Amino acid sequence: MSSSLNHFIAADPEKCIGCKLCEVACSQAHSSGPAFTAGALSAPILPRLYVVQTPEITIPVQCRHCEDAPCANCCPVSAISRKNGAIVVETKLCVGCKTCMLACPFGAIELLPVYKNGAPVMQAVLCENGETSMDEVPMLFAGKCDLCSDRKKGPACVEVCPEKALSLIDPSRMKRERNIKAAMSFLNTSQNFS
Amino acid sequence: MSKSKQLIIIDEELCTGCGRCKDVCPVDAISGIHGEPHKIDSSRCIFCGQCVQTCSAYSSILDEPETPRADKLRERGMFQSTTEPLFAAYCAGDVFEISDALKSDKFTMVQCAPAVRVSIGEDFGMKAGSLTPGKMAAALRRLGFNKVYDTNFAADLTIMEEGNELLSRVKNNGTLPMFTSCCPAWVRYMELNYPDLLPHLSSCKSPQQMSGALFKTYGADINGKQRTEIYSVAVMPCTCKKFESARPEMSMEGHRDVDAVLTTRELAYMIREAGIDFESLPDEDFDKPLGTYSGAGNIFGVTGGVMEAALRTAYELVSGEPVPETDLIFVRGEEGFRIASMTMGEQTFKIAVVAGLTNVAPLLEKVRAGNAEVDFVEVMCCPSGCISGGGQPKVLLPTERDEVYRCRKESMYSHDKNSKIRKSHENPDVQKAYTEFLGEPLGHTSHKLLHTVFGKQDA
Numbered sequence: 001m002s003s004s005l006n007h008f009i010a011a012d013p014e015k016c017i018g019c020k021l022c023e024v025a026c027s028q029a030h031s032s033g034p035a036f037t038a039g040a041l042s043a044p045i046l047p048r049l050y051v052v053q054t055p056e057i058t059i060p061v062q063c064r065h066c067e068d069a070p071c072a073n074c075c076p077v078s079a080i081s082r083k084n085g086a087i088v089v090e091t092k093l094c095v096g097c098k099t100c101m102l103a104c105p106f107g108a109i110e111l112l113p114v115y116k117n118g119a120p121v122m123q124a125v126l127c128e129n130g131e132t133s134m135d136e137v138p139m140l141f142a143g144k145c146d147l148c149s150d151r152k153k154g155p156a157c158v159e160v161c162p163e164k165a166l167s168l169i170d171p172s173r174m175k176r177e178r179n180i181k182a183a184m185s186f187l188n189t190s191q192n193f194s
Numbered sequence: 195m196s197k198s199k200q201l202i203i204i205d206e207e208l209c210t211g212c213g214r215c216k217d218v219c220p221v222d223a224i225s226g227i228h229g230e231p232h233k234i235d236s237s238r239c240i241f242c243g244q245c246v247q248t249c250s251a252y253s254s255i256l257d258e259p260e261t262p263r264a265d266k267l268r269e270r271g272m273f274q275s276t277t278e279p280l281f282a283a284y285c286a287g288d289v290f291e292i293s294d295a296l297k298s299d300k301f302t303m304v305q306c307a308p309a310v311r312v313s314i315g316e317d318f319g320m321k322a323g324s325l326t327p328g329k330m331a332a333a334l335r336r337l338g339f340n341k342v343y344d345t346n347f348a349a350d351l352t353i354m355e356e357g358n359e360l361l362s363r364v365k366n367n368g369t370l371p372m373f374t375s376c377c378p379a380w381v382r383y384m385e386l387n388y389p390d391l392l393p394h395l396s397s398c399k400s401p402q403q404m405s406g407a408l409f410k411t412y413g414a415d416i417n418g419k420q421r422t423e424i425y426s427v428a429v430m431p432c433t434c435k436k437f438e439s440a441r442p443e444m445s446m447e448g449h450r451d452v453d454a455v456l457t458t459r460e461l462a463y464m465i466r467e468a469g470i471d472f473e474s475l476p477d478e479d480f481d482k483p484l485g486t487y488s489g490a491g492n493i494f495g496v497t498g499g500v501m502e503a504a505l506r507t508a509y510e511l512v513s514g515e516p517v518p519e520t521d522l523i524f525v526r527g528e529e530g531f532r533i534a535s536m537t538m539g540e541q542t543f544k545i546a547v548v549a550g551l552t553n554v555a556p557l558l559e560k561v562r563a564g565n566a567e568v569d570f571v572e573v574m575c576c577p578s579g580c581i582s583g584g585g586q587p588k589v590l591l592p593t594e595r596d597e598v599y600r601c602r603k604e605s606m607y608s609h610d611k612n613s614k615i616r617k618s619h620e621n622p623d624v625q626k627a628y629t630e631f632l633g634e635p636l637g638h639t640s641h642k643l644l645h646t647v648f649g650k651q652d653a
Binding site for chain 1: 210212213228251256277281319320322459462588590591593598
């Protein structure tokens with residue numbers, strides 16, 4: 001795996017209808033607990049991919065798993081690293097500094113609240129103006145696509161898309177396949193010349 | 195009926211115009227340009243709520259909302275404590291009205307549809323199809339309902355009335371085939387699209403409305419109350435039941451048979467709001483006599499269930515002998531249209547079961563042409579019957595929906611299988627109701643309370 005390029009998920013804007021089901025599925029894939037109905041959800045939907053809708057295009061944007069990942073390079077606490085061919089955030093290490101968010105050229109990282117047992121996890125921070133010197137604020141982490149690496153069936157967004165607009169791309173394989181296609185095309189064309 | 199006109203709504207702020215609701219709507223009531231908020235034409239809408247189940251466009255905490263969540267919750271009839279995400283398509287709720295009634299000096303009676311007990315646990319984190327009739331009864335009692343009755347009782351009653359109606363039609367050359375009338379979305383579909391075929395509908399009110407009518411008469415007598423003192427609530431898997439209960443013909447002397455309807459999801463909101471820990475509730479019984487039911491009454495919640503329940507009783511009515519096999523597997527199934535026949539004594543009945551309104555039109559065209567060779571038809575609007583109703587816990591991912599529905603269905607049948615009484619006519623409290631109050635099926639009192647006339651709706 002280490003020698004091949006990182007995989008990533010690409011969406012086809014011609015197919016995407018903007019239903020946001022990929023976001024719901026992503027959130028579900030990254031939440032613990034048995035909740036599979038809306039009523040049982042006690043935490044908000046927290047996706048790691050973001051459906052963008054403009055007059056020109058509708059498409060989900062998510063991490064490209066860059067080979068020289070700017071987010072990983074700039075993380076001051078080394079919370080982002082390459083793992084099984086994907087760039088992943090070690091949530092426990094993340095301090096919510098937002099450096100990765102700024103560094104990502106795609107805007108594929110969002111600071112998300114940490115939820116546990118249906119409630120946001122709070123953290124105490126020093127505060128000058130409060131009644132006490134400490135304030136309780138929600139704990140945040142850098143949420144990004146991890147290719148659902150812990151999920152047997154692969155990325156949840158790809159599985160659930162009703163339009164089959166999303167696919168998991170293996171760049172090395174795709175390159176080889178395109179080379180073969182090009183070669184075959186060349187062969188067919190050259191036969192016409194002889 | 196202005197309220198019913200606004201029953202199923204698409205929130206323009208949240209709708210992304212993906213059109214998945216449009217695809218699932220069986221009556222083409224939803225329109226809109228791709229990428230722009232869609233609209234529901236209430237004059238065509240049958241309020242089945244399948245769009246509510248399908249919609250995945252939600253209000254994200256990452257976007258700045260135009261209207262604050264608190265306002266949206268209020269608009270939708272939801273408690274501020276509700277934590278679930280808000281989706282674009284929704285059904286306007288009634289929890290505030292019912293909470294007020296529970297605090298008032300009204301004598302409150304509640305009934306629960308069969309499909310609620312196999313799904314409500316899901317909204318409390320229990321596994322798909324968890325069977326919880328006892329916990330549900332306990333929860334309703336803790337919410338403060340004075341009497342916790344059951345729609346299943348009236349489902350058994352429906353079989354008595356509908357079964358006899360069918361036999362009477364067969365005997366007296368009445369209009370055949372006869373169609374079931376339990377599903378209000380189906381009834382509205384007929385009224386809007388096939389008014390000329392309305393005589394084919396059974397004149398039976400649905401179990402919800404039969405229960406309501408009995409609560410305020412027989413139930414009032416039993417509890418020593420006046421009709422005016424009773425507030426009657428139904429818990430339903432169906433959004434259209436709200437519409438049905440508000441129909442003007444579903445009332446007596448200005449008093450509605452069913453004053454308000456809660457969907458399964460709304461009951462879950464109320465239980466949460468009251469701080470009741472659903473999973474740890476003990477199993478309690480429904481109140482008698484209007485909460486006593488057979489397995490046949492319970493399977494009304496799944497496609498083919500009404501037919502199976504009816505055949506179990508009809509067989510005995512026609513042949514004078516009990517049905518040789520209680521499980522009538524041939525009417526069960528997943529397909530949207532199924533036909534079968536059953537011989538009872540010297541007569542053979544041809545039956546059809548339709549699940550999903552998109553499957554009914556070919557049959558209706560045959561009926562219109564006079565060449566539908568069938569005697570009795572069950573039609574349910576929703577794809578797997580009431581277990582997949584618009585008011586049921588919303589399964590977030592369509593990839594999981596079939597499996598969840600399968601689990602709910604399995605629970606429906608296992609509840610029937612494990613019931614001591616499995617045939618509607620053997621329900622002792624139904625028998626007692628006829629002896630003490632109703633007289634006989636299709637009799638004068640039954641006719642007045644349990645039957646109705648469906649008419650062309652002016653949309």
